[in-house]
Amino acid sequence: MISTKARYALRVMIDLAQHQEDAYIPLKDISARQEISEKYLETILRLLVKGKLVKGLRGKGGGYMLTRKPSDYSIGEIIELTEGPIACVSCRLPDAQSCPRKEDCITLPLWEKYDALVHDFFFQISLEALIEGSF
Amino acid sequence: MISTKARYALRVMIDLAQHQEDAYIPLKDISARQEISEKYLETILRLLVKGKLVKGLRGKGGGYMLTRKPSDYSIGEIIELTEGPIACVSCRLPDAQSCPRKEDCITLPLWEKYDALVHDFFFQISLEALIEGSF
DNA sequence: TATATTCCTATTGACTTAGTATGTAAATAG
DNA sequence: CTATTTACATACTAAGTCAATAGGAATATA
Numbered sequence: 001m002i003s004t005k006a007r008y009a010l011r012v013m014i015d016l017a018q019h020q021e022d023a024y025i026p027l028k029d030i031s032a033r034q035e036i037s038e039k040y041l042e043t044i045l046r047l048l049v050k051g052k053l054v055k056g057l058r059g060k061g062g063g064y065m066l067t068r069k070p071s072d073y074s075i076g077e078i079i080e081l082t083e084g085p086i087a088c089v090s091c092r093l094p095d096a097q098s099c100p101r102k103e104d105c106i107t108l109p110l111w112e113k114y115d116a117l118v119h120d121f122f123f124q125i126s127l128e129a130l131i132e133g134s135f
Numbered sequence: 136m137i138s139t140k141a142r143y144a145l146r147v148m149i150d151l152a153q154h155q156e157d158a159y160i161p162l163k164d165i166s167a168r169q170e171i172s173e174k175y176l177e178t179i180l181r182l183l184v185k186g187k188l189v190k191g192l193r194g195k196g197g198g199y200m201l202t203r204k205p206s207d208y209s210i211g212e213i214i215e216l217t218e219g220p221i222a223c224v225s226c227r228l229p230d231a232q233s234c235p236r237k238e239d240c241i242t243l244p245l246w247e248k249y250d251a252l253v254h255d256f257f258f259q260i261s262l263e264a265l266i267e268g269s270f
Numbered sequence: 271t272a273t274a275t276t277c278c279t280a281t282t283g284a285c286t287t288a289g290t291a292t293g294t295a296a297a298t299a300g
Numbered sequence: 301c302t303a304t305t306t307a308c309a310t311a312c313t314a315a316g317t318c319a320a321t322a323g324g325a326a327t328a329t330a
Contacts, residue, residue: 027306027307
């Protein structure tokens with residue numbers, strides 16, 4: 001399941017995209033609009049800043065701002081940044097140890113195909129498309 | 136992520152399909168072939184029996200047996216039986232309370248489309264197809 | 271009656287998740 | 301240069317989930 005953190009992150013990105021101007025947008029505003037606690041949003045925005053999806057500025061007049069155009073973000077990267085790599089089974093995670101059954105595992109091709117499907121779905125949709133509803 | 140329980144359940148179903156004869160197959164055999172502890176397999180097989188995907192017989196000569204032909208099982212029903220309904224976000228679970236943001240939630244269509252994709256994928260593949268590799 | 275087998279209830283330990291508390295650093299305004 | 305506003309950082313907690321085990325009861329066959 002997509003975690004709350006990733007879902008909130010998406011809403012934050014949408015919020016920032018929809019209030020894009022020259023000014024930085026303070027966390028307080030996002031929190032008020034999205035009805036998510038400031039404290040929890042902080043942890044999410046820290047991830048987004050660390051991953052360079054948004055930039056933050058401190059002090060008066062500070063806040064957050066997108067680093068790219070909404071059309072240049074994929075939904076997939078936002079999800080992966082906040083909750084780690086998308087993989088349907090543990091043996092397909094990047095850091096998984098090689099499975100001894102790998103060679104004749106009947107289910108492996110199923111998981112591979114599923115992962116590809118999911119990956120394609122999320123990485124082919126842009127933040128802009130999500131907002132426009134054109135996907 | 137697909138849980139271990141569901142993955143094991145799939146392997147059990149495959150094992151039963153591959154050793155289909157007139158006789159019941161004891162858990163011990165499945166455990167040995169699949170290298171999964173008997174105790175843990177018990178809990179999984181109990182679910183499968185409860186869901187009528189397999190039938191069990193106690194006592195000497197007992198064991199487990201499929202109730203249908205492998206072509207009459209979908210992968211989706213095996214997964215859903217063992218780990219509950221497939222839904223990518225909590226607000227789309229069958230017993231979820233109606234979300235107040237539902238009407239103008241920009242992300243909802245995304246989750247709906249994703250759920251449909253995943254559902255179709257798993258429910259359109261049969262156990263037989265999985266074993267044959269024809270999916 | 272002895273044995274093999276499934277069925278049932280409860281429990282454990284490790285891990286993850288959502289969310290909070292408390293404090294530090296930096297930018298601007300006056 | 302001081303106060304205020306804001307982001308940044310670390311640590312913690314409580315609840316829940318997951319994988320796995322323990323110990324026994326029921327049932328079928330020989």
